[in-house]
Amino acid sequence: MMFEERAAKILKIVNSRRTASIADLAAALGTSESTVRRDVIELDRRGQLTRVRGGAAGAANPVVTGEYDVQTKAGIHADLKQRIAKYAAAAIRSDDLVYLDAGTTTLTMIPYIEAPGAVFVTNGFSHAKALTQRGYVVYITGGRLKLTTEAIVGDSAVRSIERYNFTKCFMGTNGIDEARGFTTPDIDEALIKEAAMQHAYISYVLADSSKFRRVSSVTFAKIGSACIITDTVPDERYKKLTVIKTVEGENSL
Numbered sequence: 001m002m003f004e005e006r007a008a009k010i011l012k013i014v015n016s017r018r019t020a021s022i023a024d025l026a027a028a029l030g031t032s033e034s035t036v037r038r039d040v041i042e043l044d045r046r047g048q049l050t051r052v053r054g055g056a057a058g059a060a061n062p063v064v065t066g067e068y069d070v071q072t073k074a075g076i077h078a079d080l081k082q083r084i085a086k087y088a089a090a091a092i093r094s095d096d097l098v099y100l101d102a103g104t105t106t107l108t109m110i111p112y113i114e115a116p117g118a119v120f121v122t123n124g125f126s127h128a129k130a131l132t133q134r135g136y137v138v139y140i141t142g143g144r145l146k147l148t149t150e151a152i153v154g155d156s157a158v159r160s161i162e163r164y165n166f167t168k169c170f171m172g173t174n175g176i177d178e179a180r181g182f183t184t185p186d187i188d189e190a191l192i193k194e195a196a197m198q199h200a201y202i203s204y205v206l207a208d209s210s211k212f213r214r215v216s217s218v219t220f221a222k223i224g225s226a227c228i229i230t231d232t233v234p235d236e237r238y239k240k241l242t243v244i245k246t247v248e249g250e251n252s253l
Helices: 003-017 022-029 033-045 070-074 078-089 104-112 125-133 155-161 187-198 236-240
Strands: 019-021 049-052 055-058 097-100 119-122 137-140 144-146 151-153 166-172 175-177 181-184 200-206 218-221 227-230 244-246
Touching: 003 019, 003 022, 003 033, 003 049, 003 055, 019 022, 022 033, 022 055, 033 049, 033 055, 078 104, 078 200, 078 227, 097 104, 104 125, 104 166, 104 200, 119 125, 125 137, 151 187, 155 187, 166 187, 181 187, 187 200, 187 218
Parallel strands: 097 119, 097 166, 119 137, 166 200, 200 227, 227 244
Antiparallel strands: 019 055, 049 055, 144 151, 175 181, 181 218
């Protein structure tokens, strides 16, 4: 029995019972406990169930509704963000009109951008300051400042974005899912992300591999609408849905 077949049966058992022991799962699948244990570890890594002592439990919450503040998010997977940001920054050319989404990974891009003449639009308060300090022409959207993410949101922000035709836009995301697409916990931020991507020739979503198979409250785009830049792809099926660039072994876009 192949892993994917075992995984489907394990998830069916765990979701129906809420919890199951390694011994029970091994008996149900007709395989060894060591094999089941390895499968449970992998499914826990993917976020499809929760590994508990001696067994497995259903994922605690299939939809993530909360969000960390900027300072906390900046420290999560910081090394991966640096590599992803540096890779993404290489895609910007001097004749680009770029939309830069508010977010910690997009903020990390700014020191790596080397494109004299590029013009930027952003709803990120910190992004606008950092870009201006580097000598770039920057336009910031109107609207209300959301303190937790340092993002400018609201109807005014959406309307100002709709005036532009971006050559490229760079987005952060809280989740990437085959069915639900790119998601974020906040409806106001989702509307801005959606508007920017609709007015961009090409869109990039920057996300470390932990964001795959995660779903937040609001979908802002389908997977096929953007190129994903990540460190690694946890499931090969995602490569059939859109263009995915991994920072390992790649020099630039």
